[in-house]
Amino acid sequence: MNKILLSKFLRARQSFHRVAQCRLKVDYEQRGTTCVALLKHLDIANVLSGGNEVILDPTAIFKLSEHTYCPRESITRQLFYEHGGVSFNMFMKWKQIQCHPALYNKTSDTEPASVVDFVNQEIEITNFPQPIKNKSQEFFIVMKDNATKSVLISQRDIFVNVNMSTLKPAPYADHCKELFNDTTCNKGPEIHDQVEKRCQSVAECPQNTLYTKYDKVSARQIDFQGHLNQGHYVDFVFDCLAEAMMKGVVHGISSVFERRIKTISVLYVKESKFGDELNTTVWMDDSDSMLFKFHVRRDSDLICQAEISLY
Known part of the structure; x- marks a missing residue:
């Protein structure tokens, strides 16, 4: 890796360009608590390339999945005002991102995808919130190529509810548990169960x-x-x-x-x-x-x- 490539590589994490032409499609009535984001294509800043070799910036994967958390933030604010300031104080405890072979669009272990292949993909990201436990909640996220429906990335996040006075884990309020329960939540695809935590x-x-x-x-x-x-x-x-x-x-x-x-x-x-x-x-x-x-x-x-x- 030469100095020019190194400079480009390190600059890629100094700023994150917004994803171009992002459309967020959410239908609470039909999808319950599940949120879907459709990204028309990636920003070129999401991709790190060296010669003929290409990888998706790990931070870009992290940021792309956050699109599906936007509707949850709206619900949080609504519950905050409806229930006297008692709402979510969720802090990330654990995250795991699984990159599947289809992400790299390769037919062998050595054939890399091109920058064009990465950028031109239309990607669907679906977030499946799971029922709230006493003090924690898990989220399953699946990122697919919208054309082929191939799974590119599967992700699991665990958040912990925190009492802001003591800064220690605390039980969720009942109205939060009513929103995310076995009836309202979609377990999502089995692919999450196939990945070791x-x-x-x-x-x-x-x-x-x-x-x-x-x-x-x-x-x-x-x-x-x-x-x-x-x-x-x-x-x-x-x-x-x-x-x-x-x-x-x-x-x-x-x-x-x-x-x-x-x-x-x-x-x-x-x-x-x-x-x-x-x-x-x-x-x-x-x-x-x-x-x-x-x-x-x-x-x-x-x-x-x-x-x-x-x-």
């Missing part, structure tokens, strides 16, 4: 790691609650892995463009705020050379844990 408990970081990258939380990375936006942790771990490969410390792989992302799993442990100095450390799984594990820390405090597996 990973990275759901904290793993010990070994003494011998591959690489550590240092970052400082900037103002543009902060969300409305004053925390580092959850999507930027994906930036940190992916950039850490990319730099490790370029430094030559990952045996047999010198660039992220040599492989395709299979899964990204993230466990959120603590919040991070503006000005925090974070260090992201990557190591390779002992039994799988295509599985990389990460800790994001503030000094010795674990903020986030992640895994990335490659095809």
Whole structure:
């Protein structure tokens, strides 16, 4: 990877261009709590390319799925006013993104898709909220090629309801449970049950790691609650892995463009705020050379844990 390509690669996560011609189609009466977003095509900024090699920016995957959460935010505001300020205070606890082979539009393990193939896809993203448990709620998200109906990405998110006074997990209000229950919620396709849940408990970081990258939380990375936006942790771990490969410390792989992302799993442990100095450390799984594990820390405090597996 030359310096021009590296510069382009790192700039891709400095800003996220809006998805062009996005139409959000939601019919609450026919679809219940399920939300569908139809994207006419991707923005070119969603794609990272190196020569004939192409990958979809991991942060773009994260951002695209957020389109389907917009209707839920409208419901949140409505419930807030209807029930005296008691509503959702949901914080992301865990996320897993599964990239299926159809995403890369390849007929073999070595044939890459082109930038044109990526950008010209019309994509349907469907979010299937699951029944609320006592203090948590899970969401199933499926991203399909609207022409072929091939599954490109399947995703699982777990949110925890938090008491803003104590900052600890708290039971959902009854009116929230009435909205998301076994009757109103669509379980969604079985594909989610076929994917192993990973990275759901904290793993010990070994003494011998591959690489550590240092970052400082900037103002543009902060969300409305004053925390580092959850999507930027994906930036940190992916950039850490990319730099490790370029430094030559990952045996047999010198660039992220040599492989395709299979899964990204993230466990959120603590919040991070503006000005925090974070260090992201990557190591390779002992039994799988295509599985990389990460800790994001503030000094010795674990903020986030992640895994990335490659095809």
